[in-house]
Amino acid sequence: MKVVVDHLYINGIPLLHLYKEGNERIKLPFVIFVHGFTSAKEHNLHYAYLLAKKGFRVALPEAKYHGERGFLSTENELMLKFWDIVIQMIQDLNEIKAYFEKKEWILNQQIGVAGTSMGGMITLGALTQYSWIKAAVCLMGSPYYQAFARQQIKMLKQEGVEISLSDEELNEQIDKLYDYDLSLHKEALANRPILFWHGKKDTVVPYDPTYQFYEDIKPLYQHNQDDLQFFSDENAGHKVSRQGVLWTVEWFEKHLQQNNRNEIKSSL
Template structure:
């Protein structure tokens, strides 16, 4: 039987899903990161399917989302986008270390996956954590600095006041560059990486992610099977059933 528990680690609420008969065992594990304005519960179907395959799945709640909501409006939340990205990446290590200390995960078999904002987080996390063995970015995008500069330009063009000083913006941009996978592709180290994207996605267009995939293909010459990009010709900003199934297969194969 698959069991779901709602728990909290410091300030991080999370859902914990695994086969109840293996609950105390050291299992290969996957951290699943939800999308912008979403919440951890909305990805339970992924977690259930992964848990059925023998994985322990952890779904943390991102800052200002779900149980951590502070009542910010959509526009206010947009202004915290990169704070959320950076904090979530930092919290991945906290979550992983806690489960490792409890000997509930196999530290050599840990994967990370996310949808939309969660996919963006996943790609940034690959620059920081060698312990990520397998990753999947569903509707994500790796070009942190370009995306951040575009967002700032758009906010200024629409007359939106950015509540940061020039020094604070400079500090933020420095941190964003540190997490920009497009600038440090050597950190991929042939780790299995799956991309899924709908070709009709108007929220996070597929072309930047596909361009990145094309640029890193030579890095996987010796193990081309470790890199895959699935394009759904008809899908928008929602992972199709086929995309969900292929994500589960990816982790079943490589983790």
């Protein structure tokens, strides 16, 4: 069994497209997996490979200013563009979904979105915008867009990074994140299956706020508790464990494949 990796460009968005050999034109459950800050699409090939082996179609897109789309030279330059990158990728997800939909490559609208760190944040933000996301996995991400942005600004100022915007302009920028802030729009979850994974020793995206969000939304899932999971790793920092990777694959198997197994088998 071979997994095929195609290199595509969708309206200027570079991505890797993975599927099991022989499945190129077959309708399959579809997962879009988004990389983290300063990373690149190729760095998540292990997720995509394992998902493709299980019968998924997978897209690994490149975020703005990263990888093939990158031209900023320092991490501080990227950090100042962080929310531009996040919002653009949320918009890019819809372009990617539309492309695969037009190709008739998606089975029964079974679409999942996942990501690590910044990609996890993008996943959570996308849930506020798109009802077509049927299941999600957030690895080391945070739903608190506005609070996280304020903390970033505070950190940059402490490090002496020059910010060209006034405090008023910064507040205006933060206000623009409101619509994407899942912590302020919990109803947007609409009982969709969502898995969180986070290391308790994470110093990049703090563990406690994300876990608190999970606790806050538990009542929304009181009638479908199996659709909400939070896996904590006592020893992990800002790196997903092998078990976290496997749980991600299992989550999409459960929530995107389970109800479509007969159709999947008949199309293979």
